[in-house]
Amino acid sequence: DVKVTQSSRYLVKRTGEKVFLECVQDMDHENMFWYRQDPGLGLRLIYFSYDVKMKEKGDIPEGYSVSREKKERFSLILESASTNQTSMYLCASSGRGNTDTQYFGPGTRLTVL
């Protein structure tokens, strides 16, 4: 079974803090993704990566950065957290190929006070 894990289920941070969200997959997938999910707005793509050291901006990259130093790990970084970044953050991974299914982690509910 595909396993995607995220470092925290719930996280509470203060405005201006630097926040790291970690995602690890155990299926040797090439592609990894970060989404945020908000009521009424659905899932929106923040960043994705097709290989180690590679990253591409998604639809809403502002205020975020990512790091992929190892194939199995993809980190999302909030350089200076703001209250409008309070959201559910979802990581996903998929194998090589343009039609491969994305498998999601359990999500991190981030609250920025």
Add this chain to the structure above:
Amino acid sequence: EDQVTQSPEALRLQEGESSSLNCSYTVSGLRGLFWYRQDPGKGPEFLFTLYSAGEEKEKERLKATLTKKESFLHITAPKPEDSATYLCAVMGYGQNFVFGPGTRLSVLP
């Protein structure tokens, strides 16, 4: 621009009352259509991938079908544990997923 809409927004069924959820899409060359189930506070769980019109897939009480413009998720004799939000997504030549807003299904005992 690729777009996905889902209807209805919410659906309440009695246990055993079969129904269908709709996913309509416009995409520049469909490479795949994906159905997920999402429980509150959790990540989406993969259900089906459909690649071409006419394709059908089944899993327990769920059956997904695909035409050139829409997909249906048929739920036969649902149980309360089928209550969840069902998400549809498409992948076109843009190579990223475009998600629909979801249908929130409640199955009452």
